[in-house]
Amino acid sequence: MKFKDTYFGGIFGAISSLLTGMGVTLREFFTRKVTEQYPENRKELHISERHRALLVMPHDENGNNKCIACGLCRQACPNGTISITTRTVTDEETGKSKKVLDTYMYDLGACMFCQLCVNSCPKGAIEFTNEFENAVFDRKKLIMKLNR
Amino acid sequence: MFDFTSMTTAIDSYLNSVLPSSAATLIECAIIAVCVIVAYLVFAIIMIFMERKVCAAFQCRLGPMRVGPWGLLQVFADVFKMLIKEIISIKNSDKILYNLAPFLVLMSSIITFSCLPFDKGLQVLDFNIGAFFIMAASSFGILGILLAGWSSNNKFSMIGAVRSGGQMISYELSMGLSILTLVVLSGTMQISEIVETQTKGWFIFTGHVPAFIAFIIYIIAGNAETNRAPFDLPEAESELTAGFHTEYSGMNFGFFYVAEFMNMFIIAGIASTLFLGGWAPLYVPGLEGFNSVMECIPGFVWFLAKTFFVIWLLMWIRWTFPRLRIDQVLALEWKYLVPIGLINLLIMTICVVMGWTF
Ligand code: SF4
Ligand code: SF4
Numbered sequence: 001m002k003f004k005d006t007y008f009g010g011i012f013g014a015i016s017s018l019l020t021g022m023g024v025t026l027r028e029f030f031t032r033k034v035t036e037q038y039p040e041n042r043k044e045l046h047i048s049e050r051h052r053a054l055l056v057m058p059h060d061e062n063g064n065n066k067c068i069a070c071g072l073c074r075q076a077c078p079n080g081t082i083s084i085t086t087r088t089v090t091d092e093e094t095g096k097s098k099k100v101l102d103t104y105m106y107d108l109g110a111c112m113f114c115q116l117c118v119n120s121c122p123k124g125a126i127e128f129t130n131e132f133e134n135a136v137f138d139r140k141k142l143i144m145k146l147n148r
Numbered sequence: 149m150f151d152f153t154s155m156t157t158a159i160d161s162y163l164n165s166v167l168p169s170s171a172a173t174l175i176e177c178a179i180i181a182v183c184v185i186v187a188y189l190v191f192a193i194i195m196i197f198m199e200r201k202v203c204a205a206f207q208c209r210l211g212p213m214r215v216g217p218w219g220l221l222q223v224f225a226d227v228f229k230m231l232i233k234e235i236i237s238i239k240n241s242d243k244i245l246y247n248l249a250p251f252l253v254l255m256s257s258i259i260t261f262s263c264l265p266f267d268k269g270l271q272v273l274d275f276n277i278g279a280f281f282i283m284a285a286s287s288f289g290i291l292g293i294l295l296a297g298w299s300s301n302n303k304f305s306m307i308g309a310v311r312s313g314g315q316m317i318s319y320e321l322s323m324g325l326s327i328l329t330l331v332v333l334s335g336t337m338q339i340s341e342i343v344e345t346q347t348k349g350w351f352i353f354t355g356h357v358p359a360f361i362a363f364i365i366y367i368i369a370g371n372a373e374t375n376r377a378p379f380d381l382p383e384a385e386s387e388l389t390a391g392f393h394t395e396y397s398g399m400n401f402g403f404f405y406v407a408e409f410m411n412m413f414i415i416a417g418i419a420s421t422l423f424l425g426g427w428a429p430l431y432v433p434g435l436e437g438f439n440s441v442m443e444c445i446p447g448f449v450w451f452l453a454k455t456f457f458v459i460w461l462l463m464w465i466r467w468t469f470p471r472l473r474i475d476q477v478l479a480l481e482w483k484y485l486v487p488i489g490l491i492n493l494l495i496m497t498i499c500v501v502m503g504w505t506f
Contacts, residue, residue, distance in 0.1 A: 018469065028205075029206050035213075037210070037213060
C-alpha cells in the first residue's frame with residue numbers, strides 16, 4: 001500500500017492538491033481581466049484574429065480578385081449561402097474560351113460562419129474579417145455582392 | 149482603545165433620567181433592533197456586491213459595470229427587481245409553514261449577527277455562555293430550511309432540505325469542536341472576554357499549531373454551514389433546480405438569499421473574533437512603538453478588515469473547488485474533520501495545561 005492511499009496520505013494529498021487549485025485561482029484573481037466593455041471601448045476593442053464575422057473577397061489595387069469562378073465554395077456551403085453567376089469570354093490571343101466571374105452573391109443572413117467555403121477555395125480568394133457590426137433593418141441588405 | 153460602553157451607558161442613564169425605567173428599556177430595545185437590522189442590511193448589500201466582484205475577478209471577468217459607477221448600484225437594482233416580483237402561493241403547500249420558513253432562517257442569522265463584537269462595548273448580546281449561544285442560535289436556521297423544503301410540496305425542495313439537514317447537523321459538530329478548542333485556550337465563553345484576552349496576541353498566534361488546525365476546520369465547516377459551494381448540495385442547481393427554495397419567489401426568496409450571505413458574514417465574523425482577535429489590534433510583544441501605532445486604528449476597523457479578509461478567503465474557496473457528492477460530504481465530516489477536531493481539542497488541552505502556549 002502506497003503512502004498516498006493511506007488515511008494520512010489521503011489527507012496530505014488532498015491538502016496539496018487543493019492548495020494547487022487555490023494557487024491557480026489566486027493567479028487568475030490578479031491577472032488582467034478579459035471583459036470588453038463594448039460600446040464604450042470601440043476604439044481599443046480587441047477581437048480574436050480568428051473571429052468570423054463577415055465574408056469578403058479581397059481585391060488588389062487594380063481591382064482584381066483571385067476568384068476563378070470554379071464554384072467550389074458554392075458547393076461546399078451547407079446553407080446555399082453563395083450564388084455565383086459566370087460568363088464565358090474568349091481570349092483574343094489564343095482563341096480559347098474561359099469562364100470568368102460575373103457576380104458573387106453572399107447572403108449574410110443565411111451564413112452560419114462554418115468557414116467551409118474559405119477552406120475549399122483553391123485560390124484563397126475569399127476570407128473572413130472581424131467586421132461584426134452588421135445589423136441592418138432590412139433583410140435585403142444582408143445579400144451582398146462580394147466582387148467588384 | 150476607545151470603550152463604547154461609556155457611550156451606551158450615557159444613553160442609558162439619559163433615557164432613564166427622563167423616562168420611567170420600563171419605557172426607557174422599551175425605547176432602548178427599539179433603538180437596538182433598528183441599529184441591528186440596518187447594520188444587517190448594509191452588510192448584506194456590501195456582501196452581495198463583493199461576492200459579484202470577487203467571483204468575477206476569480207473568473208477573469210470585471211463583474212457588473214453598468215448600473216452606477218463600477219456597478220455600485222447593481223445590488224439595489226437586484227433588490228428592486230425582487231420587490232416587484234409576485235409572491236406566488238403554491239397549490240397544496242402548507243401555507244403557514246411555507247411563509248414562516250424564510251423568517252426563521254432570517255431570524256436565526258439576525259440573532260447570531262447581534263452577538264458579533266464590532267468594537268469594545270459595541271455588542272448587543274454578551275453573556276457568560278456567549279460561545280454556546282452563538283452555536284445554538286446559528287443552528288436553528290436549519291429548522292427554517294427543513295420547513296421550507298417540507299412545506300413547498302415539491303420533491304426537489306424536499307430532497308434539498310433533507311440533504312441540508314444531514315449536512316448542516318453534521319458540520320455543526322466539527323464547528324462546535326473547533327470553537328471549543330478556542331474556548332479551552334481562552335478559558336472563557338464570554339465573547340467580550342475572549343476578545344479582551346487577544347489584545348495580548350491573537351489566538352491564531354498564541355495557540356500556534358492546534359489553533360491553526362482549528363481555524364482550518366472552522367473555515368471548512370463554516371463553508372458547509374452556509375450551504376455554499378463546494379458544499380452547495382442543498383441547492384445543487386444542476387440536479388435540484390434550487391433545492392429548498394425552489395418554490396419561493398419575490399422577497400421570500402430574497403430573505404433566503406440575504407440570510408445566506410449574512411451567514412457567511414457571521415461565519416467570517418466569528419472566525420475573526422475567535423482566531424484573529426476580533427477588534428483587538430495586532431500586538432507584537434516587545435515592539436512598543438509598533439503596538440501603540442496599531443492601537444490608533446479604531447477597533448471596528450480592525451474587526452471589519454479581518455472579517456472581510458475571512459470572507460474573501462471563503463469566496464476564494466467557493467470559486468476554486470468543485471462540488472462534493474453527498475457521501476463525500478458526510479465522509480469528509482465524520483471520517484476526517486470530527487476525529488481531527490477531537491484530537492486537536494486534546495492537543496490544545498495538553499498545550500494549555502503544560503503552558504505551551506504563548
Ligand atoms: S461560412 Fe459556411 S455557411 Fe457561410 S458561406 Fe461559407 S460555407 Fe456557407
Ligand atoms: S471564391 Fe474560390 S472557391 Fe469560390 S468560386 Fe472563386 S475561386 Fe472558386
